[in-house]
Amino acid sequence: MAWNFEKHASELLRDHGSIEAPVDVERLAKALGISVRYERLDKDVSGLLLVENGVAKVAINELHHLNRQRFTLAHEIGHVLLHAGSDRVFVDRRFFRNEWSSKGELREEIEANAFAAALLMPQSLVRQHLAADAGITDVDVFRLATRFQVSEQAMTLRLVKLKYIEPD
Ligand SMILES: [Zn+2]
Incomplete structure (x- = not known):
């Protein structure tokens, strides 16, 4: 059965945080009992997730841009x-699409990214912050990305996904 990322992400925010931009992803991780550390990791590694005996520990690469760190944490959540039903280790790299051959792992990465986007840019909140009508300009994307503390690329992908803009 398809997992409803949008619904689950907004319910999570409602239950453990608040739905406002920028989404406080660190507070959410804490509320879920996930420990988070910021470390110097290999430059290609965005984050690590270790799940052991039901306890989740995340390390985020502190060398990366804050926006990227936020997205990585949301991805690990x-x-x-x-x-992470059982003990697992996840090593998340910048260019996982090319590196991972296993279909199962690729599916998990796509799902974690979809969840992260829904968590950091909830549809209801994006809609609130969109200028009324008249199409979305590059300036709007920049303004939204700044407001939500995500990269412009992440915001662009999100606006395409929500059908507010056409793909290039
Ligand atoms: Zn991942």
């Missing part, structure tokens, strides 16, 4: 909720 997605793994915890979706994929």
